[in-house]
Amino acid sequence: MANRSNNGQQAVMSARFFQKLASGVPGVLFTYWLSADRQSHRYPFVSNQVQTLFGADPSVLNENADSVFSMIHPDDAGAVVDSIQESARTLKPWRYRARLKLKTGNYEWFEAHSEPERQPDGSTIWYGQFHNIQHYKELEQSLRDSEAEFSFQAGFQKLIARLSTEFINLGFGTIDQCIDELLTSIGEFFEVDRAYLYGFSEDYSVMINTHEWCREGVPALIDTQQEVPIEDFHWWHEQIDGMVAGNRVVFIEDVDRLPHEAATERALLQEQGVSSLFCVPIRVRGKVTGFFGVDSLRRRTWREDQADLLIIVSGLLSGALERHRLEEELLNQSIRDPLTGLHNRRYLMPRLDEMLGRSNRRGEKFALAMFDIDHFKRINDSIGHLGGDYILQRFADILLRQTRSMDVVSRFGGEEFIVVFSAVEQGDVPQLVLRILEAVHDERFVFDEQAIAVTVSAGVAGIDEFADSPATPDALISLADHRLYLAKQAGRGCLVDASGTLRI
Structure with a gap:
């Protein structure tokens, strides 16, 4: 009778000892048991951290592990179960990363490490721990983002350098080919659906689509965008005024959400399949002579610096067009009679x-x-x-x-x-x-x-x-x-x- 009492006290003291020991560990210590038929499972031991982090009662988990598995992110749950089954079959250590739902309702990344042991009745017990690795995942994502951003910026600079070289080496009569190459390169780099160049008449009453690139399968608009009267589109006319007077970029994030006064423009853009667009003014000799633009036919998230990047492209175009116009004038002066304007x-x-x-x-x-x-x-x-x-x-x-x-x-x-x-x-x-x-x-x-x-x-x-x-x-x-x-x-x-x- 005395021995049984002593054994009980030792068991209680042992459980308390392990809980106190586990409380000093940042993660969750556990033993996880899976029946031989894979139909039942529980945590014979799990540290109190599981309640602190997830709000799960250890005494409940001692009887059934379902509540822990319900905390796994839906996108990760299937793979976690498969990995446990594989570890039970092979008795290889179980190591896995998954997102778990905290008491706050947020998901964070945890990493588990455990060693399996087969029991005489065919069941399996894992001895291990899992701890929060959210900080490392965020750092990892930050590094990936930084690497991706570096790669993007390097790629953009390389693209601009190549296009600049082409324009610098531009010969007479090749400006159209260079503009087409620029639109193709920019359209593919930014993964848009159309890239185009429009010119304005002297009085800004008419705009003309002079060059256009379209992604494969996207219908071209250039044939329908010749001699387009701007006066017919009052809201768009205000945007043109902003380009001309304030050198402003026109950004339509969502065509469907254009204001009421832009109903005509909204209907036309919807007919063309446009979801969002950027338009950046082109200046030649200080005067806005047209604009460069890109269309997206699908909802997308644009870069925060998208306007700045497109302004760099429009500056390249502006410089090339200005240089080409100057060269044309010089060429005309050399091959035309100044009095009559006829060729000489x-x-x-x-x-x-x-x-x-x-x-x-x-x-x-x-x-x-x-x-x-x-x-x-x-x-x-x-x-x-x-x-x-x-x-x-x-x-x-x-x-x-x-x-x-x-x-x-x-x-x-x-x-x-x-x-x-x-x-x-x-x-x-x-x-x-x-x-x-x-x-x-x-x-x-x-x-x-x-x-x-x-x-x-x-x-x-x-x-x-x-x-x-x-x-x-x-x-x-x-x-x-x-x-x-x-x-x-x-x-x-x-x-x-x-x-x-x-x-x-």
Whole structure:
């Protein structure tokens, strides 16, 4: 009787001893028992920390472990059970990480370590502990986030450097290809669905989609976004004003939540499938000339610095467009006559070489007409050089009106002009030239209230006339110039070609 009492006291003291010992451990110490048939389980011993952390009564867990398993995060629960079953089968140590629900209602990460031991009846007992590793998981996530952010920033800088190099090495005529490459690269990098560039008319009344990239499977909008009147969209017009006056970025986080006054814009964007978008102004020479934008067709979380990153892209675009415009102006100054705006000899001669090459390879026909304003020195002497400039400009206007965009119209020097008629038969050219002579005849030239009589002579040479001799730009021009001289000799105000003299 005394021995039984002593044994009971020792058991109580032993349980108290282990609880006191376990109370000094940050985590939860436990023994976990699983029946041989895997149908019942309990914690023969579990430290009081389980109540402090999770609000679970150790005495209840002594009988049934279900309440602990109910605290496991739903996404982790299945894998935890599987790992215990595997440890019971193989008797390998059980180590696992899972999220457990605290008394506060929040889930935090815990890590368990235990050693299994098979019992004579086929059941299994694990001796171990589990402790909170939330801090380490947060640090781990922070490191991953930092690494991902570093990788993102490095990738963005590398992308901008590559695109900058392409724009720096930009040659004449390749700006469109470079813009297309930029939109493709930016669209794929930010994983958006569309990236595009719009231009504004001078008075900001119209916007035009000039370039567009779309993710595979996303319908293009560029064909429907030409000459779009901004006045029809009042809310959007206010956003444009903000771009122009304040250099502001337009960010629509959720198209469905646009204000009531943007009902028209909301309907259009919903029709286009847009969920959210960014638009960033493009400036050339200090003036907003358009905007660069990206669309997302799905709800997404944008980076907090998304606007800043897109501003860097728009700055790259702005610089490239400004440089290209300057280069175009310089190029135009070098190949255009400053008085009439027509192309000059520097532009004409390479074009003639190109046309001769196509004629040799493909048999393309063309003809050259040289025009000279009759008695131009007499006109200069009578009304002065400003009057002479006026006549030259008016004749240049006539040439542009009477020719096609595919023809090359140039001022060759002084009062001489050359028109190269593309894709024409030799027999059709006289009528084209006579039409120009007739237009000059019908035009009323008045300078300082003084009417001036103006006529023009012309000489024509066709590529067909060089079947037996090599054709060169100089040979064509020389033949046309000789026939122009013959037209002057024939009384002026006429043309001379291979067939002879023709008058209007």
